[in-house]
Amino acid sequence: MRYRIGAWALTSWIVKIGKETPQHWGFARDDRFWDVREPGSFRKIEPGDNIFFWLSGSGFTSWVRATSSLYVIGAQSRPAHWIDVATGGYTHRFEFELVSEDVAHPATWGELQQAAGRNYAPPAPANPVAEPAAEAFLRARFGGHTDIAFTTVPVEYSPGDDMRDRAVRQITLRRGQARFRNSLLVAYGNTCAVTGSTVTSVLEAAHIDRYFGDHTNHVTNGLLLRSDIHTLFDLGVLTVSESRTVQLAPWLRDTEYADLHDQPLRVPSDPAGHPSAEALARHRQTCEWL
Structure with missing residues (x-):
């Protein structure tokens, strides 16, 4: 489900990092991409979507914004640095830009559900967030960012303007x-x-x-x-x-x-x-x- 804030149609996602591979966020942050084994829901990620990484057993680690849709990893794709890259079976990738990894206000999964007013299943590899209240809750967890995506500044233009x-x-x-x-x-x-x-x-x-x-x-x-x-x-x-x-x-x-x-x-x-x-x-x- 996509919803609107101002003129923008948005989807947000919670993407899970397995507790056995906490190092993967550091690799992803440096490389600016995330690889997956099964496309699944990841196929619905679009450029501009907000993505909140969740480390199993710990909580939110970072907020990024997708700069590509999911695509197939090919021979010319940049190499990944995952600790299980040799046996990982990664087939698809999306790219992103970092918004913030300053988790100023940690939250539990239960608090997210309470903010959204609904029960979320335990974190799947990619969970869409469809409720504006949940989106606002996720954004509020992070400090040290400037939200450039939703700036609303009136711009007037007439043909012939200097x-x-x-x-x-x-x-x-x-x-x-x-x-x-x-x-x-x-x-x-x-x-x-x-x-x-x-x-x-x-x-x-x-x-x-x-x-x-x-x-x-x-x-x-x-x-x-x-x-x-x-x-x-x-x-x-x-x-x-x-x-x-x-x-x-x-x-x-x-x-x-x-x-x-x-x-x-x-x-x-x-x-x-x-x-x-x-x-x-x-x-x-x-x-x-x-």
Whole structure:
């Protein structure tokens, strides 16, 4: 069951870590993925879903947000470090980003059931959480986080607005588009389209046509960019040519960004996720130096 908070359709999950393998959370935190033997309910996990890891016999350990759906582990997949990886029989994987592992308010399974107003079965490998009260209870267990997924900031846009004047506002809003960012992380393989950086924590979702409604949150209207490149793109001093090469404003070509000029843009392997040529053309039109 999916429910809504504001404009977002959400599902949360409790994923169990076996008490015999408590080390697995540390491996998962470092690798940013979780492997499973049987797909089961894991097949329903979608990018943007909140996942709360529960260590059997101890309680909650962490809160993460899925950045991919479940997929089959292949020959090219990154190696896992599970202590039973040689005999584990892992077949599927989903990826995530860390929200918090600061368990400020520990809770028992019974307290979760009381908050939800229903009886949950003992933790299965993946338990969906369908009650908003239970979701709120789970979030409240954790400190040290900023919930970027549900920021609600009104954005007004009229055709012809000066994009440069809007850039500063866009820079502050970018982290509010969590699901859009997650779709780009998946499409671009967690890699900056311009620099090739794979440091997920500094990769951001850049709208090509400026954001003016949820209908623009489509992967073809976005680029996955390192934070500083995103800023340059929003300010209109970096753009993409018709032949999909990076173009820098003349005054940036003698800076540390010089090597990026005329370099090919990295695009998703799936052509359906390639950036819109029309949107890129409109972005170029805002760059007066070009």
